[in-house]
Amino acid sequence: MAGGWSRDGAVQDQIDASVEDAINQARARLPKGESLTHCEECDAIIPQARREATPGVRLCVKCQEVIDRENKASHLFNRRGSKDSQLR
Secondary structure (H helix, E strand, O other): OOOOOOOOOOHHHHHHHHHHHHHHHHHHHHHOOOOOOEEOOOOOOOOOOHHHHHOOOOHHHHHHHHHHHHHHHHOOOOOOOOOOHHHH
């Protein structure tokens, strides 16, 4: 977090920037376009209900779970550290 010689409000600015980064990453992962009838990875049928609930869906539930698990592991810590916190 910001500290040391940083200006007032720098901590909140850093928190806001981290939240905005997370929102932008989540929006970038949202599917776009028309839903597929078969999964891109395993060619399993994607049920009509899933296609209607998630416009632009391209993966079956199993394949999506695998990708979500892989993405979750890389987001366990905040890479946006301030110089002050790294020097201490």
